[in-house]
Amino acid sequence: MRTTTIRSVFTLLFSTLVLTACSSQNVKDDTVGSGGDKPTVTSDTLKTDGNSKIVTSEQDGSEFNYLPGTNNDPNNTQDISLAGLSDPNNLLSQRVIYFDYDKAAIRPEYMVLINTHSKLLSKYPNLKMRLEGHADERGSREYNVALSDARSQSVKNIMVAQGPDSNQMRTIGFGEEIPIVSGHNSSSWQKNRRVEIKYDDY
Amino acid sequence: MINKFIPKTIHRVIVKALSIFLLFAVSLPSMAELELRISKTSDDGIPIYLANIAGGANGIIEADLKRSGRFTVIDRSKINNLPAYGAPLNAGAYSNIADYIVRGKTLNGGLEVELTSTSDNAKTIYNISSNSNNRRVAHQAADKIYEKVTRERGAFDTRLAYVTVTNKTSNNRMFRLYVSDSDGHRPKAILSSRLPVMSPAWSPDAQKLAYVSFEENTSAIYVQNIFTGKKRKISARDGINGAPAWSPDGNRLAMSLSISGSPDIYVANVNNGELTRVTTSSAIDTEPSWSGTNSIVFTSNRGGSPQLYRTSASGGSAQRLTFDGKYNSAADIANNKLAYVTGNRGAFHIALRSVNNSGSDRLSNGQLDESPTLSPNGAMVAYTTLKNGDNTLAVVSDNAKARQFLTSPVGDVREPAWSPYLNQ
Numbered sequence: 001m002r003t004t005t006i007r008s009v010f011t012l013l014f015s016t017l018v019l020t021a022c023s024s025q026n027v028k029d030d031t032v033g034s035g036g037d038k039p040t041v042t043s044d045t046l047k048t049d050g051n052s053k054i055v056t057s058e059q060d061g062s063e064f065n066y067l068p069g070t071n072n073d074p075n076n077t078q079d080i081s082l083a084g085l086s087d088p089n090n091l092l093s094q095r096v097i098y099f100d101y102d103k104a105a106i107r108p109e110y111m112v113l114i115n116t117h118s119k120l121l122s123k124y125p126n127l128k129m130r131l132e133g134h135a136d137e138r139g140s141r142e143y144n145v146a147l148s149d150a151r152s153q154s155v156k157n158i159m160v161a162q163g164p165d166s167n168q169m170r171t172i173g174f175g176e177e178i179p180i181v182s183g184h185n186s187s188s189w190q191k192n193r194r195v196e197i198k199y200d201d202y
Numbered sequence: 203m204i205n206k207f208i209p210k211t212i213h214r215v216i217v218k219a220l221s222i223f224l225l226f227a228v229s230l231p232s233m234a235e236l237e238l239r240i241s242k243t244s245d246d247g248i249p250i251y252l253a254n255i256a257g258g259a260n261g262i263i264e265a266d267l268k269r270s271g272r273f274t275v276i277d278r279s280k281i282n283n284l285p286a287y288g289a290p291l292n293a294g295a296y297s298n299i300a301d302y303i304v305r306g307k308t309l310n311g312g313l314e315v316e317l318t319s320t321s322d323n324a325k326t327i328y329n330i331s332s333n334s335n336n337r338r339v340a341h342q343a344a345d346k347i348y349e350k351v352t353r354e355r356g357a358f359d360t361r362l363a364y365v366t367v368t369n370k371t372s373n374n375r376m377f378r379l380y381v382s383d384s385d386g387h388r389p390k391a392i393l394s395s396r397l398p399v400m401s402p403a404w405s406p407d408a409q410k411l412a413y414v415s416f417e418e419n420t421s422a423i424y425v426q427n428i429f430t431g432k433k434r435k436i437s438a439r440d441g442i443n444g445a446p447a448w449s450p451d452g453n454r455l456a457m458s459l460s461i462s463g464s465p466d467i468y469v470a471n472v473n474n475g476e477l478t479r480v481t482t483s484s485a486i487d488t489e490p491s492w493s494g495t496n497s498i499v500f501t502s503n504r505g506g507s508p509q510l511y512r513t514s515a516s517g518g519s520a521q522r523l524t525f526d527g528k529y530n531s532a533a534d535i536a537n538n539k540l541a542y543v544t545g546n547r548g549a550f551h552i553a554l555r556s557v558n559n560s561g562s563d564r565l566s567n568g569q570l571d572e573s574p575t576l577s578p579n580g581a582m583v584a585y586t587t588l589k590n591g592d593n594t595l596a597v598v599s600d601n602a603k604a605r606q607f608l609t610s611p612v613g614d615v616r617e618p619a620w621s622p623y624l625n626q
Contacts, residue, residue, distance in 0.1 A: 102507070138550065140532035140543050140572055141400055141617065142445040142458065143501050143508055145414075145421070146465040146486040149442050172420060172444060177398035182371045184570065184588060 015163075080119045082127075083202045091116045096196035097155060099189060101136070105151035108156060114158050117197060121164035129201045131155050132172040136189035140143055148195075149173025155195050236386035236595070236608040236615065237299050240268060242601035247274040248351060251300040253284055254317075262340035263315075263347065265385060266358040270348060270581055271599025276300045293320040304347060311336070315343045317350055326350055357577040360384040361621040362584060363402040363411055363428075364595060368613035379413060381428050384577070384620070386595070387606040392428055402619040403446045403455075411619070412436065412446035412455055423457055425472070437470060439456050447490045447498075449515070456480070456490035456498055456515070467500050469515055480517050491533040491540075493557050499523065499540065500532040510542060523560070527611055530572060536620075537580030541565075541599065543572050552585045554600055565598045575620040584618040 084090035095117075097110045106114065121127055133152035135144035152171035160166045181188045252260045267273040280299050285291050287305035287441040296303060297320040306315035311332030318325045328346040330339050338359055345356025362382050369375045377399040382389040393399060404411060405425075412425045414600050422438035425497045437443045441460035448455055456474055458465045466487045467480040481487040485504035493499050496515045501508050507528045513520040524530035529545030535557060544553040544564070552574045555562035564576075568587040575584050584597045587607075593616040595608040608615065 117562065137570060139508065139529060139545060140489060140501065142488045143486065143503075143531050145400075145444050146460075146488050147444060147460065149460060149465070171441075172416075174398060174416070175400070177367075177377075177416075178375070179371055179399060182591070184591065 002183075032128060046130060049192055080116065082120075082121055082202065084126065085118070085199065094177070097151075097195045099151055099193040099195070101189070101193065102139070102147065104147060104154045106154050111158070114155060115162055118159045118162035119165055121159065121168045122162075125165060125168070128168050128170070130198045130200070131171045132196045132198060133171065134192055134194050134196070135173075135176045136192045137176045137179065137184070138189065145173045145175035146175070148175050151193075151195050155197075211315075215283075229387075231244055235389060236336065236382065236610055238386050239607045239609060240605075241603040242603070243268045244271045244274055244599070247272050247603065248302070249274050249276050249300040250285075250304065250347075251276040251278075251281055251296065252349075253287065253303070253305045254278075255287075255306045255308070255313070256508065257336075258312055259306065259308070259315075259340035259343060260304070262337055262385070263304070263344040264354075265606075266341060266344035267348065269358075269385070269597055269599065269604055271601045271604035272348075272351075272352055272581075286313075287316060289517070291318055293318040293323045296320050302351060303348075306343070311339075312487055313339050313343050315346065317347050323388075335383070335388060337383055341383065341385075344544065354581065355579050355581040355623070357620075357623065359624055360578060361404075361624070362386065363404065363619040364401055364615055365402065365617045365620070366610060366615050368615055371569075379411070381411070392426060394430065400617060401445055402617060403448055404619055404621045405440065405448050406452040406622050408621045408624050412448065414444055414446065423455070425455075436472065441465075445489045447492055449492055450495050454515075454534075456492065456500075457502075458488035458490065467498060475580055478516065480513060480515060480526040481520065482517075489532050491535050493535050493540075499533040499535060499557070501533070510540075525560070526562070534575050534583075536576035536578050539576060539580040541574035541576050541583045542584075551582060552598070553582060563602065565600070565602050566596070568596075569576055571596075573617045575618050576623050577620050582620075584620055586616045586618065 079090060084092040087093055091113055094113055097113065131152040133148035135148040149171065152173060156169045156171050159169055179192045181191050211347050232426060250267060252264050252275060254260055264275050266276055276299055281296060285409065287307050293303055301320055303318045303320060304315060306313055312329040315328045316325055328343060329516045330342045333339050339343045341359035345359045348356035353409060362384055364380050366378045366380060367375060377395050379390045379393040379399050380391050381403060395415060395417045397419065400414045402411050402413045410425050410427050414421055415424055421444045423436045424433050425436050426433035426477050437457060439459055439461050442458055442465050444458040446455050453472055455469055455470050457470060459468045464484050464486065466482060467490045469478045469480055480498060483502060483504045485502055487500055487502045489501040490498045493512065497512060498515050499510055499512045502511050508531045510523040510530050510533050511520040512523055527546040530542055532543045534541045538557050539554060540557045541552060541554050543550055545581045549569050551564050552566040552571050553562045553564050565583055566585060566587060571585055571587045573586045581600050582597055584595055586593050587596045587605065589609060593614040595615050595618050596605060598605045
């Protein structure tokens with residue numbers, strides 16, 4: 001479990017570096033109040049409101065894909081088994097889903113990951129998991145509890161639609177109380193906006 | 203690599219020494235006092251001169267008056283040879299230096315304090331009886347002076363509750379719920395937990411705190427007596443149990459629950475547990491704050507972004523209160539003033555307005571300020587702000603002229619809750 005965490009943090013850092021290196025086109029409006037609609041704009045697009053701070057937030061975009069290598073493949077036919085949970089090459093070893101600012105909607109690239117875990121739950125009806133939602137530090141604390149709870153609910157709703165019994169998943173929202181990293185910048189905030197999948201006995 | 207060359211015994215000693223060091227490092231915060239730092243005081247407030255009082259009460263009174271943003275404390279060197287307390291004082295001689303002169307002495311463990319106006323030489327003498335917490339005697343004297351001069355009740359003799367967190371990104375993280383005097387002195391931890399503790403809220407009699415604790419690995423609302431430590435679980439329903447807020451009569455707790463799917467505002471009777479649903483939206487409704495006995499202001503993102511709304515405590519339609527900015531949340535109300543978090547262009551500040559009028563003043567200028575809480579007279583706001591990478595507490599006057607920071611030597615300090623007036 002611990003090594004998994006370390007490994008995924010390492011994967012994060014690595015992807016961050018890669019994306020930082022090649023993301024000059026992905027300039028995003030990092031205005032906090034902009035709620036949901038934060039379309040990716042290219043760096044030569046002028047902001048119409050004239051006063052938004054434009055920040056290169058390569059770590060803040062949906063292009064930021066934490067899934068390893070070719071595992072994020074819809075035709076993925078790898079082994080759906082309990083052993084897969086501890087196999088670093090198996091998608092089942094990936095148990096963190098990241099979110100956009102002030103959003104509980106699942107980014108499309110996480111559908112395969114969620115579906116893979118759903119298949120495992122369907123295959124083992126006695127298997128149970130906890131979906132632990134988290135938010136970044138921006139905004140008020142109780143609102144963030146609600147937001148992080150909604151994120152865990154979003155994951156659960158998709159899983160239930162894919163087959164497993166709803167009793168196999170419990171959800172909780174921890175708000176901004178348990179950050180993964182303590183920085184006060186967009187790359188830290190992205191890492192903290194997450195749902196962690198925690199299997200009861202694995 | 204290096205390990206190879208260190209003999210096992212020495213290695214063992216190092217490990218042991220290190221673990222002892224760590225043990226102390228971890229237990230430090232429980233005894234650490236918050237340190238008060240004054241960053242800004244009003245230089246156009248009511249000029250007041252405080253003579254020395256044996257025992258140092260004048261220092262506590264001075265810090266209190268400065269914190270209100272309504273006084274400018276005159277430097278002691280400006281008046282030489284002020285007659286000692288008890289000797290006649292021709293206050294008019296100092297009218298070009300201060301509007302008021304304070305002298306006093308300790309008396310039977312308490313204080314006798316004299317406030318003299320330099321404009322008409324009028325004297326008022328206050329006798330403050332002793333208290334097991336002798337700093338409270340000085341705060342009470344400051345309250346008397348404040349009230350006489352401003353004609354508004356003083357709120358220095360009050361308390362703060364707040365949450366500290368050490369090792370916040372490691373598995374050793376520790377949450378503690380503290381109660382201290384309103385100036386951060388005499389802190390006492392009333393709860394520690396490895397899992398989040400948040401949202402402390404004072405009962406109107408200032409005897410109990412409601413708070414959210416995840417100690418049983420799910421969220422639950424507890425009420426704990428701060429003196430006896432006796433605690434009671436009020437709500438541990440499925441999903442969110444969050445944001446408790448006491449009704450003014452102390453018989454009900456407003457809270458955010460998600461039993462019907464999305465988080466909504468509910469009111470629970472503290473005595474019989476009876477639950478009333480207040481809001482029914484499919485959006486996030488949370489952070490209730492009572493505005494009078496039958497009205498609740500809360501945060502909702504029903505309009506697409508978090509904003510403040512007001513509704514009746516018995517339910518019904520809600521009226522939107524905030525329109526400026528795309529993030530307005532976490533209302534706290536006292537004396538008809540409403541403090542809240544306002545977010546715009548990437549930064550979050552504390553703002554203050556009247557409950558009924560929409561014009562607002564910005565009180566803070568940090569990047570990520572949050573958790574505003576008003577003193578019971580509405581004259582000061584404590585909030586959380588980032589300083590050197592950690593959360594710390596700040597207190598700002600409602601006119602933004604005075605600001606003090608309450609910092610901890612270790613870890614995060616956050617979520618202040620300002621107590622009501624103390625009755626004992």
